[in-house]
Amino acid sequence: MLMKRHNPSPRGRLPARPPADSSARGGRGGAEPPPASPPGDARPRGGRPAGHRRVPHTADLRIEAWGPTRERCLAEAVRGLVSSFADTAGVRPRRTVAVELPPGPAEDALVTVLEEVIYRLEVDGEITLDAEVAEPPGGGPVARLTVGDAAEATGVGAAPKAVSLHGLRFDRDAEGWSCTVTIDV
Template identity: 45%
Template sequence: MSGRGSGHRTVPHTADLRLEAWAPTREGCLVEAVTALVESVAEPRHSSPASITERTIAASSDDDLLAAVLDEVIFRIDARGQLPVVIDASLVADGVRLRFALHDVDAATLTGPVPKAVALHALRLSEERAGRWSCTAMVDV
């Protein structure tokens, strides 16, 4: 779902990882944030996913939505051994619906440590100006 003007990067930080993402839409920005987090852990091999699933994530604010989405990804990696790659994202009334292709972590090329949690400080998802959303998050590793 990466479109023109979309991107992400990670910045190493003492015992943490800082994610930065940007896109023309809120849901695109969330996709970029998920992609940054997943790429910090592993790179799926070019094979068919083990499964595909949808997950609707609700939150009362944009910052809470970013935290909830990243927490879902961390849970899937850490507890289920799944590497979620977003196929599609769409806004719903109180959040976002994500469609994930789930790859087995064991079948991926590891690129970094498994994240533990999203820090609630320095967490931001906001529209900078019309047509540009950005977000930042600190992730404990």
């Protein structure tokens, strides 16, 4: 792994991380995405805000992500994966990579995009800094991953090894989309 490990020092550049069952991105502890918006809440029509969180899991990493659209939920799952093992604040974007996702079940697209993030980290030494997913007219979904040099990132957790199919879930409800995935570390 090319990433430098976080080494606490008096000048420590990383702020304290929240516990694994809370979210700095709008979630709350527990196993469910945030509840429906209260009346009068200024959220986009048709859904919950987007976000992600880590959920405690024996020996592996479990990520929950949610968003008002399938595409936004996929992008949040990528952000959740990367934030679980790296602080990318000082990493310069190197390029944007387009990844064609399989048409069909949302679970297939989720596994494909997360495996691509892991592959690029392990083989190319590139860390994903941002993700956007879109489904152009007449084509299948495409993930655009902005990547940088993994050596510039600071490690904050175990690097991912693979996406597990056990307990994989990607569902739509009245508020939007949510997914749950286990990552082997």
